[in-house]
Amino acid sequence: MSSYKIMIVEDDVNIGDMLEEVLKLESYEVTRAYSGTEALMLLEKGRPDLILLDLMLPGLSGEELITKFNGILTIVLSAKSDIDSKINLLKKGACDYVTKPFELSELLARIEAHLRLMKENSYQSQPLDEGVIKAGEIMLDTNLMTVTIGDSEVSLTRTESAILNILMLNPNRPIGRSTILDRISESTPDCTERSLKQHICNIRKKLQQMDNIDHIEAIYGIGFQFHES
The missing domain is CATH 1.10.10.10 (Winged helix-like DNA-binding domain superfamily/Winged helix DNA-binding domain)
Structure with missing residues (x-):
């Protein structure tokens, strides 16, 4: 079973519910935040291994929020598909960018790939x-x-x-x-x-x-x- 913790930062309840259900079926531990402010409050209680981040959030936007994640793997989920938006988010710290609507199987594969690379790097680069x-x-x-x-x-x-x-x-x-x-x-x-x-x-x-x-x-x-x- 997976011991990885994933935080979903998404104000759309239906999308968030769908993601939570699928991730739990894959044995991930899931936490939910519905706004940028709530995400920061959850981060004070514990650091997830990966964050799924929507951009259009109440309060702090995803663009503002991502600079406060301090190196946590972050996959942006957004309807914005232009290359400038993608490059901007990658520059700010995102490890990946998935355009809505997306295939759940592809998203799960990307999550697994980034977590696997993180695990490999944790052995290669250790304090x-x-x-x-x-x-x-x-x-x-x-x-x-x-x-x-x-x-x-x-x-x-x-x-x-x-x-x-x-x-x-x-x-x-x-x-x-x-x-x-x-x-x-x-x-x-x-x-x-x-x-x-x-x-x-x-x-x-x-x-x-x-x-x-x-x-x-x-x-x-x-x-x-x-x-x-």
Whole structure:
């Protein structure tokens, strides 16, 4: 049986009921929120593994809400089908975008695929001690602001360390520029959208000098993606 927890954020009762019934048949644990405010209240009580998010919500809209999910896998469910809307939501942190109306079998397959990838990544990229994470052969110490590959070690700036930390905690998953900037805003407020590209470039060079592998890929229109090898 699945132990994964899924939150449905949908104000349409009929759609929400349908999703809840199908997900429970697949042995997922389900919670429901009917507005953006209610979703935030539920998040204070517990963090789900994945969120199904409608955009047209009372109170906080889905676009506003998604920036507050702090890295939780989020599949947007929306009648908006234009490419700009999809790109905008992916930049803000969505892992997928499903256009209404949708086939339940396809949605279930996408949910399963994202949760499987999350599980695989949790083994590949795990915190060791506080401030230290490892992805493949790469180890980042955010306290010392150093990154190690094998016997080689280089120093990072505070901003570079914060950016690499986010990317390494989300291996093989595109992370939007705005998502990166939002998550490092408190610790490194000096980083801007204009300077982010240069910081990424510096990190790529430092890693590549150690093992001749380009570990960070630029995803056109979205952001960046970390590869451990």
